Amino acid sequence: MDQFLWNATQGLYVDYNFKTQTQSTFIAATTLLPLWAEMASKEQAALLVQRALPLLIEKGGIAGCTQKSSGEISSERPARQWDYPNGWAPHQMMIWKGLLNYGYESEAQELVYRWLYMITKNATEYNGTIPEKYDVVAASHKVFAEYGNVGTDFEYITQEGFGWMNASYQYGLSLLKEDAIAHLNKLTAPETLF
Numbered sequence: 029m030d031q032f033l034w035n036a037t038q039g040l041y042v043d044y045n046f047k048t049q050t051q052s053t054f055i056a057a058t059t060l061l062p063l064w065a066e067m068a069s070k071e072q073a074a075l076l077v078q079r080a081l082p083l084l085i086e087k088g089g090i091a092g093c094t095q096k097s098s099g100e101i102s103s104e105r106p107a108r109q110w111d112y113p114n115g116w117a118p119h120q121m122m123i124w125k126g127l128l129n130y131g132y133e134s135e136a137q138e139l140v141y142r143w144l145y146m147i148t149k150n151a152t153e154y155n156g157t158i159p160e161k162y163d164v165v166a167a168s169h170k171v172f173a174e175y176g177n178v179g180t181d182f183e184y185i186t187q188e189g190f191g192w193m194n195a196s197y198q199y200g201l202s203l204l205k206e207d208a209i210a211h212l213n214k215l216t217a218p219e220t221l222f
Contacts, residue, residue, distance in 0.1 A: 029067055039075030041068075056093040057084055057119040063126025073130040081135060087218065088146030088164035089115045089139055090123055114171055115143070115164035117196035124203060140200045141208050142167075142218045147197055149215055158197070160190040 032044040035051055040059045043052035059080045062068040068076065084090045091112045098112035099105055110116065120143050127136040146167040151158055159169045204212070211221060 029062065030072075034072065039072075039079040041076070054093065054097045055080070055083055056097065057090050057115075057123065060084075060090075060123045060126055061119075063130055064122040065126075066129050068130070070130065073132075077127070077130075077132055077135060085139070085142075086113065086115070086164040086167075087142065088162055088167035089120050089143035091115055091164050092119065109161060109171065113163045113165035115162055117190075117192035121192075121196050121199055124200070128203070136203065137205060137208060138218070138222045140203050141212065141221065144197060144200045144204065144212055145215070145218050147193070148212060152215070158190065158193050160193060 029041070033041045033051070035042050040055060041062050042059065043054060043056075044050070045052065060076055063073055063076060083094050092110045092114050093112050095112045098108075120139065124136045124140055127133075127139070142164075146162055146164065147158060149167065150162070150169045154169065157169070159171075161171050162169055163171050201209070208221075
């Protein structure tokens, strides 16, 4: 992994194209997943936290990729649901665990809070609805990329919710400290806390 995916200059893990034998310039949330797998050294972890988090953190959590990597949206390059400005539950949960694996408690707390705040605020404003994905930049459920957002226009709303969204909320609550939960209950905006 380090031979092909670690970019020491950037301090990030990136994708590797075996045909061209080059590293990708696309920066995605997955750059942080080696922390979850405990495959990064302590030095690599420190660089990832220092360099990747500022590139990916948004009001509602971690974006699927950077805006620059996503590129300009056009008819040749339509919006993709896993790209900026969207965030997904699996990325969030794996990144939280990864940060905790390496002792980055405050960073994990902030990311958990941002994600849960976004979900909670949207649910309170839209009749308790929790759709499958969010725009983490706007901290909104209004996602219109690729397949749209199941539940956005309330055309299809599951009674039981979406598995990974439900899991991310429950897992996040289990990680969040009591004072942060108190702020969440008051819907204190993350920008006033972090």
